Amino acid sequence: MTRRFALGVLVLLATVVMPAAPARAADQEFKAGVARKAITPSGPIWLSGYASRTRASEGVIHDLWAKALALEDPDGRRVVIVTMDLIGLPREVSAEVSARVTKQFGLERSQLLLCVSHTHSGPVVWPNLKTMYDLLTPAERECLQQYARRLTGDLVSLVGAAIGDLAPARLSAGHGSVGFAINRRPQKGPVDHDVPVLKIAAPDGKLRAVLFGYACHNTTLGGDLYQVNGDYAGFAQIELEKALPGVTALYTILCGADQNPSPRGKVELAAQHGKTLADEVRRVLAGPLTPVRPPIRTAYEDVKLAFAPQARSTFEEEAKSKDRFRRHRADAMLAAIDAGHPVRDVLLPVQVVRLGKDLALVALGGEVVVDYALRLKRELAGTDLLVVGYANDVMCYIPSQRVLREGGYEGGIAMIYYGLPGPFTDEVEETVLGACRRLLEATRVKK
Numbered sequence: 001m002t003r004r005f006a007l008g009v010l011v012l013l014a015t016v017v018m019p020a021a022p023a024r025a026a027d028q029e030f031k032a033g034v035a036r037k038a039i040t041p042s043g044p045i046w047l048s049g050y051a052s053r054t055r056a057s058e059g060v061i062h063d064l065w066a067k068a069l070a071l072e073d074p075d076g077r078r079v080v081i082v083t084m085d086l087i088g089l090p091r092e093v094s095a096e097v098s099a100r101v102t103k104q105f106g107l108e109r110s111q112l113l114l115c116v117s118h119t120h121s122g123p124v125v126w127p128n129l130k131t132m133y134d135l136l137t138p139a140e141r142e143c144l145q146q147y148a149r150r151l152t153g154d155l156v157s158l159v160g161a162a163i164g165d166l167a168p169a170r171l172s173a174g175h176g177s178v179g180f181a182i183n184r185r186p187q188k189g190p191v192d193h194d195v196p197v198l199k200i201a202a203p204d205g206k207l208r209a210v211l212f213g214y215a216c217h218n219t220t221l222g223g224d225l226y227q228v229n230g231d232y233a234g235f236a237q238i239e240l241e242k243a244l245p246g247v248t249a250l251y252t253i254l255c256g257a258d259q260n261p262s263p264r265g266k267v268e269l270a271a272q273h274g275k276t277l278a279d280e281v282r283r284v285l286a287g288p289l290t291p292v293r294p295p296i297r298t299a300y301e302d303v304k305l306a307f308a309p310q311a312r313s314t315f316e317e318e319a320k321s322k323d324r325f326r327r328h329r330a331d332a333m334l335a336a337i338d339a340g341h342p343v344r345d346v347l348l349p350v351q352v353v354r355l356g357k358d359l360a361l362v363a364l365g366g367e368v369v370v371d372y373a374l375r376l377k378r379e380l381a382g383t384d385l386l387v388v389g390y391a392n393d394v395m396c397y398i399p400s401q402r403v404l405r406e407g408g409y410e411g412g413i414a415m416i417y418y419g420l421p422g423p424f425t426d427e428v429e430e431t432v433l434g435a436c437r438r439l440l441e442a443t444r445v446k447k
Contacts, residue, residue, distance in 0.1 A: 033165030049120030050223030088394025235274025
């Protein structure tokens, strides 16, 4: 660890939830509860993810869903994992949901994990990516704000419904692989084709729910499509629930910020990728799985990531650009400088959910490139590790040192659309991984 790194990381919030008593006998099992709620917009709404779109949505291909999985161990420690067919939550929404969940259900921040599929065919969740939506009329903006308010309430009630559904359950885990994700960067970097699967069953073996993920942008469909849908992840969940009646399928995107589905461009291809993924999850469920035992341990930390210094003159020049998104970013940065509060850093939520000794879920905010998952899995080869991206807050891309050095869209250009000043400092990868290591160690089951 460098001296600069040690001085540069500022931890604003850290919460570790441990069992109140030593873990009980290994034959003790979990309780699990499942709930779901449709979050499909009721009418035309601006879709998120593509700056090329110029109008609101036109119809619905299939519904969008928020789903919750509540888990409780024999000592009463809980975690609730919420998945959504959305591009991402802004911190404003996730913080309000968390505060209300704490007040109503007694869950600490580390006990609530908010995940998304990152579909680019779902609604804007205001104020996420608001720099991209300067064409909105006042009525359209109010529509987005209303959707965010309604979503907030829906998520809180969903958590309560999942907790209310708690019943004895057995958990087991396995892994599959599908190959439709490709690295989308010009340099053609690494991929991660792993499909982690968590099976939730009743004591008699009846399947109740399955949580699965994949490291790939949910962008089979482009900005020329204006119909609401969940892209390949939405189709995958539909396929699973059709094949497994009564089962709730929950999907979360992994570290797929630099990964795209291939081929792409048609609804039929989104359905094809979804079926490929669903078929693999079913194959894993039908095979030998590893039992997952209590206890539950959770930890959460907000980590400050520093931007490389940018001169005022840089934004003064950018303010003259013909690109309206660059102008918007420049105006925002100049206003912050003039107000005496230049944007120098951003907060990244980092969360760990441990289930027993061997299964750990690491959840990172932002659009996280695949390098982070691959490196963590190398470092913790003896742990069954599931590394989630886009969790709790999607504030910008999180490049690795490799991607930062290469530059390009994920390395810095995307910051324009997030309204942030520019590339991170060279310490970004070690700062993020340092937080992951701290939380993994804090939640480690020592016996």
